[in-house]
Amino acid sequence: MAFFFANVEIQIEGSAGWAANLPTWRVEKHWLLDIFWGGRAMTGYHAWVFSFMALVFFSxxxxxxxxxxxxxxxxxxxxxxxxxxEDFVWFVANPAYGWAKFDPGHAVWHPHWLFGAPVDYWIGLGGAALILWLLHRRGGSARQ
Structure with missing residues (x-):
């Protein structure tokens, strides 16, 4: 799913990541964006896309x-x-970027990097791993 969606976003955004050239509203600076959005702008495009994908996973x-x-x-x-x-595949599969441009100098909408990747990746990886570890630790069959 992530591969296919990344390719859809490449067709929509082209070389202008984070909906930079899309006809959508943007909130560039707000203290809540620093806490919940990694310091990135909030756009109408992302508000709808993230909500849609959350519904896909929770439906x-x-x-x-x-x-x-x-x-x-x-x-x-x-x-x-x-x-x-999806975000990583967007970079690797996007003809305007590729592996060589997966860095903070080219992906300016990812303002915080650690060990060669956006901090969001590490937080997401750690969060998902923690959830899976806790579920496995509990026996995996517990229903509440």
Whole structure:
């Protein structure tokens, strides 16, 4: 899914990442963006896309007719992993970037980097791994 969605975004955004050239509203600076959005601008495009993908990952809980914290945690880990992979594939598959331009000088919408990757990747990876570890530690079959 992440590969396909990244390619859709490449077709939509081209070389202008983070919806820079799209006809959408933007909030460039706000203290809440620093806390919840990694310091990046909030755009109408991203508000709708992120909401849509959250619904994609959480909709099985509604359509199955049952709810559990375990399933919700798995959906959260899934959507976190999806966005990390999708963002990375966007760079690697985008003809305007590629692996060579996966750095803070070219990906200016990722303002914070650590060990060669955006800090968001490390937070997402750690968060998803923590969720999966906690679920595995609890036995994996507990339904609440």
């Amino acid at each position: 099985p809980l509604a359509f199955n007719g049952r709810w559990s914290w375990r399933d919700a945690a798995l959906a959260l880990a899934g959507v976190m992993t999806f966005w990390m992979v």
